[in-house]
Amino acid sequence: MLEIDDVAVRYGPVTVLDGLTWSAGTSGSAVTALLGPSGCGKSTLIRAVAGLEPLDGGTVRFDGADLRDVPTHRRDFGVVFQDGQLFGGRTVASNIAYGLRIRRWSRSAIRERVTELLELVRLADFATRRVDDLSGGQAQRVALARALAPRPRLLLLDEPLAALDRLLRDQLATEIAEIVRAAAIPTIVVTHDHTEAALMADSISVMRAGGIVQSAAPQHLWNQPRDEWTARFLGVTTVLDATIVDGRADTVLGPVALDRSDGPVTLGLRPESVRAQMIDGDGAVAGTVGAVADLPTGRRLRVRAGSVELDAMTSAPVVVGDDVALRIVADRVAVIG
Template sequence: MSLTASAPTANGAPAPADAATVELRGLRRSFGTTTALDGLDLTVRPGELLALLGPSGCGKTTALRMLAGFEHPDSGEILVDGEDVTAVPAHRRDAGMVFQSYSLFPHLNALDNVAFGLRMRRIRTSERRTRAAELLELVGLADRGDRYPHQLSGGQQQRVALARALALRPRVLLLDEPLSALDAKVRLTLREEIRRLQQELGITTLFITHDQEEALSMADRVAVMRAGRLEQCAAPAELYARPATAFVAEFVGTMSRIPGRLRASDATVAVLGRHLAVDGAPPSIGGAADVDVLVRPESLGVTIAEDGEGRVVGTSFLGATVRVTVALADGTRVKADVPAHDAGRLAPGTPVHLSLPDRPVLVAPRTP
């Protein structure tokens, strides 16, 4: 794979000259009465790693399988570097795919598993073995080439699967929840390795996951899906700090709902004894309405106050911080993060005052 630099990727690093641009345009797909994709539009930039994130059934796996050529849309287009590949069969898509289940051949050792696709393309034995050995070294398994899948750990098997996907030097790499079957420690190590390899090779990558931490830590951009549609696609920091919709706000990270009163005339909301500007477009109302203000735990201040609007009902130790759960007078439960060294005073039953920083807040219609 050529590493000649061209346009920058989403993270600012130069992308290889042969890094592909992938475009999904208006993809629709239904299975009986179930709509899997409902007009999905998405662009993956050259050399970036884009994560598709969303709840089960949101359509992310269907989108990935369409890009791989395993599923076909009812309507819409799939383009790679401007070329329409919607009708191109999977074996001619020039895409490498890593599955959740590894899918290694049990009767082949690691080296032969990596070389399998090269053998199918009738690459000379010496060349394919050399390339397979180089890829095993790239994924840290240079000394495991003679091992069979049952002799490898889950993390090692997934590295072999990744090397096999890269052996054909694909223009696009597709990762279908490749870490979900691994334990937490191995997942952390392997996701760092995948990210390192992806950046080193500069290959355009679409990564499917339901794990928020995985998506936010690995991806250049994260696309959040819901019911077959794209809710927001942005860099992890922007997605977390400035969610475009209430769904994104609550799906990515932890979010508390605090009762407020929206005033449409000046797009402000009364919450916790203050009036704050609304972030983004407020819900369409005639004059004023009860709403929920969406707040991250780290954005809330907690101080002991006899006349406070809530009482501590529980705490959870998170290391440097402690998550404090506060019950308001109407029964609403709000989560706030405080430094661990300050949390000792906040025992259950302690009356407290909650405070918000002076910046716009996101609001959503009041939930029953």
């Protein structure tokens, strides 16, 4: 387990991390995502764990051992950065073998390990290919193989897919998650992308302004964000106050069944939490369409219903100015707090 206790990191007068306490790599969480907006301190934290940034306070422990006086190359952690940082002009095999040569592995052991890793990252025929000739996705898989080669105790991935296009990012996120689980190495991946975190991680920790806000399994995090900031960061666009009585919350958009104790509650709605249909006269709350966007995931509307303005999804051929019936989708509602 990685344990971080009261860690502080400063760049001159700027404090990036201050009193941060966090743990990762517990049983059942092979991959942990560190998720947060740009500038919140994610990369600084990973660099501090790797020993690339000195601590101004606190401790970093791995398997109970304090790492403060352990230099970077002695920590046995693998690191992959956004740009991969491959050695240009060299072959794929040479890049993967780099850390093994530094550790004075025998030639036969290096050949065997490189071959094994090329199979693992699905680049078996690329050993003699120059890394300058690789695609972005191939280059990141080579960087991952190089980091895995010495069998590190912990793998740190710092925004490894940020430079790739959306389709390739989703594909490679799934592949990398499969690869690191097959390698049986605990992994921390830094990202600002919710989908990437969900595709890769068993556990997600949300970071804000140098601190950890909430850590949970993905489904729990989406359904029960700790506070409104976390909910909105995770895609909630509308926040409603409601009161639950006998398992039903009464809201301005009508009742919704929720398995919660009676009392006041704050609900978070994402666009997919509300379905819009043509008015059918069955008592649903009505709203007026103010904007329409046709997205790959469906038609998204901006709707005003009384004093509330919210996002909704629909398959109906509505246009701006149409009145629509709104219904909350109970299993897509987040309960905040």
